[in-house]
Amino acid sequence: MTLTRAACEALDREDPLASRRALFDLPDGVIYLDGNSLGVLPRNVPARLERAVREEWGRDLIRSWNSAGWIDLPTRVGARIAPLIGAGADEVICADSTSVNIFKLAAGALAMRPGRKVILSEPGNFPTDLYVLEGLAGLAGDVELRLATPDELPSALTDDVAVMLLTHVHYKSGRLHDMAALTAKAREAGALALWDLSHSAGALPVDLNGAGADLAVGCGYKYLNGGPGAPAFAYVARRHQAAFRSPLSGWMGHARPFDFIDAYEPGQGMARALCGTPSVLGMTALEAALEAFEGVDMGQVRTKSMALGDVFLQLVDQRCAGHGFTVACPRGATLRGSQVGLAHPDGYAIMQALIARGVIGDFRAPDILRFGFTPLYVGFADVWDAVEHLAQVMASGQWREPRFQEKAAVT
Numbered sequence: 001m002t003l004t005r006a007a008c009e010a011l012d013r014e015d016p017l018a019s020r021r022a023l024f025d026l027p028d029g030v031i032y033l034d035g036n037s038l039g040v041l042p043r044n045v046p047a048r049l050e051r052a053v054r055e056e057w058g059r060d061l062i063r064s065w066n067s068a069g070w071i072d073l074p075t076r077v078g079a080r081i082a083p084l085i086g087a088g089a090d091e092v093i094c095a096d097s098t099s100v101n102i103f104k105l106a107a108g109a110l111a112m113r114p115g116r117k118v119i120l121s122e123p124g125n126f127p128t129d130l131y132v133l134e135g136l137a138g139l140a141g142d143v144e145l146r147l148a149t150p151d152e153l154p155s156a157l158t159d160d161v162a163v164m165l166l167t168h169v170h171y172k173s174g175r176l177h178d179m180a181a182l183t184a185k186a187r188e189a190g191a192l193a194l195w196d197l198s199h200s201a202g203a204l205p206v207d208l209n210g211a212g213a214d215l216a217v218g219c220g221y222k223y224l225n226g227g228p229g230a231p232a233f234a235y236v237a238r239r240h241q242a243a244f245r246s247p248l249s250g251w252m253g254h255a256r257p258f259d260f261i262d263a264y265e266p267g268q269g270m271a272r273a274l275c276g277t278p279s280v281l282g283m284t285a286l287e288a289a290l291e292a293f294e295g296v297d298m299g300q301v302r303t304k305s306m307a308l309g310d311v312f313l314q315l316v317d318q319r320c321a322g323h324g325f326t327v328a329c330p331r332g333a334t335l336r337g338s339q340v341g342l343a344h345p346d347g348y349a350i351m352q353a354l355i356a357r358g359v360i361g362d363f364r365a366p367d368i369l370r371f372g373f374t375p376l377y378v379g380f381a382d383v384w385d386a387v388e389h390l391a392q393v394m395a396s397g398q399w400r401e402p403r404f405q406e407k408a409a410v411t
């Protein structure tokens with residue numbers, strides 16, 4: 001059946017999440033399909049930041065560590081993220097960047113599996129995951145970083161694997177791993193499962209506890225909308241917390257940071273995953289941004305997200321056939337996260353032409369146009385309009401204009 005804009009408008013009218021869009025400051029004239037890279041500004045954040053800057057910092061100065069509860073931000077924000085990822089409030093802490101948290105948790109996992117000398121991941125994982133693991137393997141000396149494709153993973157999980165790090169939703173293809181099945185396989189092999197939830201948290205229901213996951217990390221600036229460079233989160237399952245040691249044993253992870261003693265003693269629970277002083281303004285923005293999830297049913301988020309992706313792909317089939325696109329994500333909605341990918345040899349220029357028209361997705365080398373759907377603020381008519389622009393860019397050959405060929409520093 002041919003999809004029309006009217007049909008998409010009808011889907012928007014029936015959307016139980018439609019009212020959430022008003023919580024976000026979407027710029028006029030923009031269709032934003034890049035919330036999987038940088039989430040949209042929630043409307044409550046500027047005023048919250050203004051208060052944090054002018055009153056908490058400007059007026060109350062250092063007293064705000066106590067009076068404004070700055071010192072508790074990592075725990076407080078972690079507890080707010082916890083229900084979105086199927087974790088207990090005491091199992092998540094907000095801290096540092098995802099890259100740094102990967103290092104802390106993977107190193108902690110290695111130490112929890114003494115004698116095992118392999119870190120397992122997959123080729124084509126997000127670069128920082130592999131780079132950090134490579135650095136850790138080098139530092140640890142005789143540790144091997146082993147890469148295995150999804151098909152090879154079960155046989156690669158030999159009895160020398162200490163930890164398996166996988167990204168739940170692949171950043172480029174959008175492919176969704178079966179977290180419960182792979183975690184069970186890792187456990188059978190005696191290894192720990194560490195999940196990168198950067199493209200999952202806030203985009204789909206995640207059940208770390210239900211899957212028996214050991215460790216997890218994820219970004220604060222994508223579907224959680226915490227703003228550019230927002231602090232990340234780390235999860236250590238309660239059963240592992242007593243054994244977990246962070247290699248970055250900074251003073252904020254100490255049992256009594258304000259005793260100022262020479263010897264390190266890890267803090268209780270997730271506090272031991274902290275390193276240095278938290279980024280107060282960043283965490284304050286993230287804390288406010290998370291209010292957009294209050295009362296949200298993540299099952300509804302998933303239903304809408306899958307439908308948005310399906311509608312997008314159906315419209316591309318309908319309107320962009322013959323222009324050289326191939327679908328570069330799973331066709332089945334249950335097999336992908338909240339994004340779709342199209343491959344095209346001129347993908348970079350096509351994306352630039354779309355962006356010039358206000359349709360913002362992104363490009364991932366060598367040839368992927370990525371479109372992310374944040375169900376809290378993207379609607380079905382947006383998807384229709386985005387594909388209409390794509391069809392026009394292709395039909396007119398607009399992407400061939402020289403201005404769309406020049407590569408920017410950040411793509």
Ligand SMILES: Cc1ncc(COP(=O)(O)O)c(C=O)c1O
Pocket residue numbers: 097098099100126128129167171196198199219232
């Ligand atoms: C899967 C994944 N992990 C980690 C990161 C980024 O980590 P960081 O915030 O440390 O730059 C990204 C960023 O896009 C990502 O897609």
